[in-house]
Amino acid sequence: MAKIPVLQNILEANEAIAGQVRQRLERAGIIAYNFIGAPGAGKTSLLEQTLPRLRDRLPAAVIEADCATARDAERIKAFGVEVVQINTGSGCHVPAHLVLLALDSLPLERIRLLAIENVGNLICPAELDIGESGKIAVISVTEGDDKPQKYPMLFRQCCAVVLNKVDLIPHTDFRRERFENDLRAVNAGVPLFGISCRTGEGVDAWVEWLIGQTARE
């Protein structure tokens, strides 16, 4: 019997491809955000609120990932933005190689921001690097105020948190202070944007932050 030392990251194959994605995006001067959240948190709604506010300020494109259908891509297309749909079948996250393929279909020379909407799931997408510049956690009031410590991989790694459906807070047991304490315990300095995609509340502050990030690049 022989012990063969390996010492390799189990997700190494994916990470090598993520490195290729990152290199292509950096070379093209594109900042890419990976939007991660549960189904129904409002990831597509957030993009629908965000894209019109970016018009004439920041040329953007979108990669939409879902298990099935092109419904989200259809919603985004209505804003006149380039969009590529990835269908993952029963796969619960976007692997880096599908993002690499999708890049071939996007006019990289014309865009500055790439928004990648991951499959609705708080766990696996947080595990897999897809070559993004940063992860955006999208969570909604109706999911409860205890999620950051339940899903620490995402909330620890993300560079911003968008809390959607704040207009519903008065109708739920959600306590914003409890949510913020939970979040701060996992990621003390992360910017938090409380918004409502339904009323538009708070969306401007989020968009200004987003534009500020690309300006810094």
Place this chain on the structure above:
Amino acid sequence: MFIRAFRRVAGADRSAAFMHEYAIAEALVEQIERVAREHPGCTVRSAVVAIGGLRRIVPDILRFGFEIAAADSAAAGADLVIEHVPIRFRCNGCNAESVVDEAIYLCPACGSGDVTALSGDELMLKSVDIEDGQDSGSPEHP
């Protein structure tokens, strides 16, 4: 403008039931097979993996996923040894080092949230135990 679609093909159906651990099990089997190919004729007895506490992996589910992902591969029937790596961080304020069970990144000594993670996000194949085949004497492992 039309919408271009890409679809994931390989492994899509099997991964439906317990996705999180299964995706990891699949990648793990691929890595073990790579090791096995370097030692023709060998039998894989076991594999040792280190999994950090932040990964929220349930060892039994990973073992179950591994069993299924390994079927018909060089890793079939191999034992999976899972080493737990605790969540550890150092406080940048008071320099204290802490080990925590839950993912709470607040220094227990001074309460600061300005901490640097030292461990906890590991997801690593450490080693593979193989038994050499009769016709493949490896000089490194006699």
